[in-house]
Amino acid sequence: MNDPLTRLPGQPHIARRDGVLCVENVALDALARAHGTPLFVYSKQWMLDALAAYQRGFEGRNALICYAMKANSSLGVLRVFAEAGCGFDIVSGGELGRVLAVGADPAKVIFSGVGKTRAEMKQALAAGIGCFNVESEAELEVLNEVALAAGQRARISIRINPNVDPKTHPYISTGLKGNKFGVAHDRTVAAYQHAARLPGLDVVGIDCHIGSQITEASPYLDAMDKILDLVEAIEATGIRLHHIDFGGGLGIDYNGDTPPAADALWKQLLARIDARGFGDRQLMIEPGRSLVGNAGVCVSEVLYTKPGDDKNFCIIDAAMNDxxxxxxxxxxxxxxPLQPRMGTAALYDVVGPICESGDWIGRDRALDVQAGDLVAVLSAGAYCMSMASNYNTRGRAAEVLVNGGQATLIRRRETLDDQLRSEQLAG
Known part of the structure; x- marks a missing residue:
């Protein structure tokens, strides 16, 4: 298509073409007619461009980019990153199963998470994953037992809690001492010495992840200094660390947010790594949201507009479960809106059909919409479908992956039969 485009701010692969909202070269209203709503639509090129910024940042380095798949674990999305050479950061046995289902290399898998079960450890060892990011001293003991019972040695790094404020929402902060994640900074050296004595473990690295939707460079620099200090202290005891894992957490532009570009951020971080004398180590990172967040939109139909004395409501068919x-x-x-009207906008709270007052999508939004119109909720590529539920016995939405002018259904809409299949009546 050669029609003039109107780009949306912060959304290089989402634009209006002759007034119609498109992802890459595919009109969203056509996809909604074909697949119904709510509908998630993802731009493959946006994902690859986001990944390319990290790849530029690490050019010439011994580095492994592991996609943090909790952000979006749909198989069609995982295949994009597997084909691009990424590893994967997983937090459950189910996520490992998804990685294997798309044919990814298990040796490029890092297993994070505070509550790994013995069954998950055994599954990961059998698959031959690259490394366990151990998050407590108790986990060291259990993993050692599981590895010895399997006749293997588990490759490990220990996740450190550096007590650094990522300046983000408290629910997605993970590097403060009040968070559940990682081993406390002042217990790190002793934990490594203990791990090195356990016969079922092979100590290979160190790990740190301080949070999500981080929009400043300073928390990364603060955490890096603390981690490199620990590397020096650990190696002074005779334990060699082959890789340094700095986690992920880089934010995206939801509403005028200005996180640093991935390549610019890593230029700063690598300069500090080199200055400290660790430029020869393998580096690992685990970006998630920054690779998929702005790649996705959720298309939804306006069911009703409901005027009120204090609030006007725009009720759409997407909800808090989506x-x-x-x-x-x-x-x-x-x-x-997918196709803007030419009238006067009113302020609406955009809400879903679920029987909860917490079922809202946006507050006080200026919209000119009527029942039957379609709207797009932007920045819906991360932590939407991966967190979706069946609350109110609602089926999960369909998903489409767009590549240029081609649109592929990568998840069909969930039916009631799908939901009932695993249930049975008692007696």
């Missing part, structure tokens, strides 16, 4: 971030984090996501 888009949980506003209810969980009071998060902001832009909401735009």
């Amino acid at each position: 888009l949980p971030r506003p209810a969980m984090y009071q998060a902001f996501q832009q909401i735009v």
Whole structure:
């Protein structure tokens, strides 16, 4: 298509073409007619461009980019990153199963999470994953037992809690001493010495992840200094660390947010790593939201507009089971009509059909809409479908992956039969 485009701010692969909202070269209203609503639509090129910024940042380095798949674990999305050479950061046995289902290399898998079960450890060892990010001293003991019973040695790094404020929402902060994640900074050296004595473990690295939706470089720099100090202290005891894992957490633009570009951020971080004398180590990172967040939109139909004395409501067919971030984090996501009207906008609270007052998608949004119109909730590629539920016995939405002018259904809409299949009546 050669029609003039109107780009949406912060959304290089989402634009209006002759007034119609498109993802890459595919009109969203056509996809809604074909697949119904709510509907998630993702831009493959946006994902690859986001990944390319990290790849530029690490050019010439011994580095492994592991996609943090909790952000979006749909198989069609995982295949994009597997084909691009990424590893994967997993937090459950189920996520490992998804990685293997798309043919990814298990040796590029990092297993994070505070509550790994013995069964999950055994599954990961059998698959041959690259490394366990151990999050407590108790986990060291259990993993050692599981590895010895399997006749293997588990490759490990220990996740450190550096007590650094990521300046983000408290629910997605993970590097403060009041958070559940990682081993306390002042217990790190002793934990490594203990791990090195356990016969079922092979100590290979160190790990740190301080939070999500981080929009400043300073928390990363603060955490890096603390981690490199620990590397020096650990290696002074005779334990060699082959890799340094700095986690992920880089934010995206939801509403005028200005996180540093991935390549610019890593230019700063690598300069500090080199200055400290660790430029020869393998580096690992685990980006999630920054690779998929702005790649996705959720298309929804306006069911009703409901005027009120204090509030006007725009009721759409997407709900908190599809888009949980506003209810969980009071998060902001832009909401735009697919085909704007030429009338006067009114202020609406955009809400879903679920029987909860917390079922809202946006507060006080200026919209000119009527029943039957379609709207797009932007920045819906991360922590939407992966957190979706069947609350109110609602089926999970369909998903489409767009590549240029081609649109592929990567998840069909969930039916009631799908939901009931695993249930049975008692007696």
